[in-house]
Amino acid sequence: MSWVTGAAGSLFDLDNLPYGVFSYAGQEPRVGVRIGDFVMDASAVAAYGGDPGDGPHLAEVWSRPSLNPFLALGREAWDIARDWLIEVLGNDVHEPRTAAHLIPLDRVTLHLPFEVADYVDFYASVQHATNVGRIFRPDGEALTPNWRHLPIGYHGRAGTVVVSGTPVRRPVGQGRPGAGEARPAFGPSRRLDIEAELGFVVGVPSTQGDRVPASAFADHVFGVTPLNDWSARDIQAWEYVPLGPFLGKSFATSISPWVTPLAALEAARVDLPAQDPEPLEYLRVGERAGFDIAYEVLLNGEVVSRPPYAAMYWSPAQMLAHLTVNGASLRTGDLYASGTISGDERDQRGSFLELSWGGSEPFALSDGRARTFLEDGDEIVLRATAPGVLGGRIGLGEVTGKISPS
């Protein structure tokens, strides 16, 4: 447990240690490590006494305004860095020289933690895909014939990925023509929604033309960040045939300011749900390919859903193998997300589309008001926690966003 005041037993103890980018007192943004309710100025501490482990130049890469240079170093450097952080923040002999570089969280500005290279969004929850299929295509099969054979995904807009706390302006766009109308509807989206997801952050690139096997997941992927894939369902429903979602998604995607390394999720690894039919060979993974991460979706402070990541059908290692099976290369900063996390129960659905069944079944808040989609001024918070190796839980950071008018 950490010697840092308030960290021991919290969601941000030594078994977590996520990375972000912060600025403080008018200085340039640089890498920070969260411990309790403090941010450790990582490069300032690493600069003492040379680089840890005689290896990676951590003081240098941590002085940069994004995690990308650190992410590019690879697994061995990530492990050295983590061991060193556990020593520095766990052994109180380091307190005297380190305490001055701990800044209270409420005094820093948190920035987008990495430069997003390509952003891919998957569709890996069988419950979510089934719900959406039933709502959007009530006369057809809920799951398309390909769904159980491959993790369906598509590219999203990397340039509009924003850090938690960034306001989200209600998008304007076209929707289906109304009954008897020849022209499409046009105006502010009336079916603005969230998608509670988990994002995976790629550190180590690959070569174009080569495949990355599922077994190399932890060599390429550095860590995870909760993600809210804001979605305008009316825009999406009109535009998505035949080339997929575009403006219904591209206006904003929010991520946590914190990227939690895979190493912090060792105690959260669980078996995947059974996959039937057995996937093709390049998509096979072993035991404990899933993650037990518990989500809470809060609307204006009230929990409206508790999506369970452990229910996801496709694992992130399978998504990675699929993403690259055609020779598509990875770059440092690539972000790929799980798709909406939904469980079997109604109160485990990770979107308002599902919670309100396409708007046809409003759900009640504690104030008695019936809700379907997002209203101006609504604030969404995604919280995600997982078992930590110290026996408690670790926090993956919150993803918040408030809707501003068009």
Place this chain on the structure above:
Amino acid sequence: MSWVTGAAGSLFDLDNLPYGVFSYAGQEPRVGVRIGDFVMDASAVAAYGGDPGDGPHLAEVWSRPSLNPFLALGREAWDIARDWLIEVLGNDVHEPRTAAHLIPLDRVTLHLPFEVADYVDFYASVQHATNVGRIFRPDGEALTPNWRHLPIGYHGRAGTVVVSGTPVRRPVGQGRPGAGEARPAFGPSRRLDIEAELGFVVGVPSTQGDRVPASAFADHVFGVTPLNDWSARDIQAWEYVPLGPFLGKSFATSISPWVTPLAALEAARVDLPAQDPEPLEYLRVGERAGFDIAYEVLLNGEVVSRPPYAAMYWSPAQMLAHLTVNGASLRTGDLYASGTISGDERDQRGSFLELSWGGSEPFALSDGRARTFLEDGDEIVLRATAPGVLGGRIGLGEVTGKISPS
């Protein structure tokens, strides 16, 4: 006309002056301007006597290994730069000090000319969309109900955009299960294809939440580059419902090494074909919103198609307005492409999918061999030319790619 040997009257005379990134003799890559069959080392020439026009620091931005810093300067700087280039390469008083910085094209290496931020691919040819609809969905309407109301688009993979000349490895992936088979097909794509397109390169960014009107097209878009959106039709056909193309496209997209500024296309501007129904207000454009650019598609040196860009239904200004109508922001280096260019005639189709009608109508080459999709070792060249302001034609650079085995 230019004093540079061989440039006058060529496809790369003073009315063209496209920009690229080259390296030579082991030096770092930097910006070059093509004139005739030479590359002018732009920063070396700009460094004489201060910056042109007392304005932009062209010697500095042109010393960089990508066009992005120059692209970010904006319209006024682009115009100053062009006027200066026309003076330097058009007035032979500049020959003595400039000639030493002209390097024969066959002695340089050409690089990807800009760092691609987000890549969006549209679907703007009514002939192409109709052909594909008939081939992929023979029992339904060829055009989806949204097609004439908005320029359909989707995000592609920015990280696999490569410069002309880069070999393209045949992708591996899943296809539909064969007749009587429960499991998907898996292996090297058997329906590897091209898409002859035009790419638009964004220079000036926009703010997230704001729209970019169609009228601001030339304030944000710097120029154009021909583009080959390589496509694996068997992978695409199996994966694309419901979220659109993914691995069928993401393995490679090739662009010309040259980005031709919009200013060079003034004589190529033409009216769009009639749009019926009239688009919504944010998608309205005036006269001369189209471009008369003639393509040739060569397979192993033989012209197999001549797609006419002038036939495109949606203009690039409309694509830009649509891309941002929801508040999605632009970044310097964003690339958006037209989608396959196909004309009314069979020999104007910009993909082998259409030329061979889904493989069912092989077309003959001059050696008598019947062809459908790409074979290993095939080399594709896209050539594009347009009327120039000097009365001749300008070249947009070639996009070449050779298929290597899986």
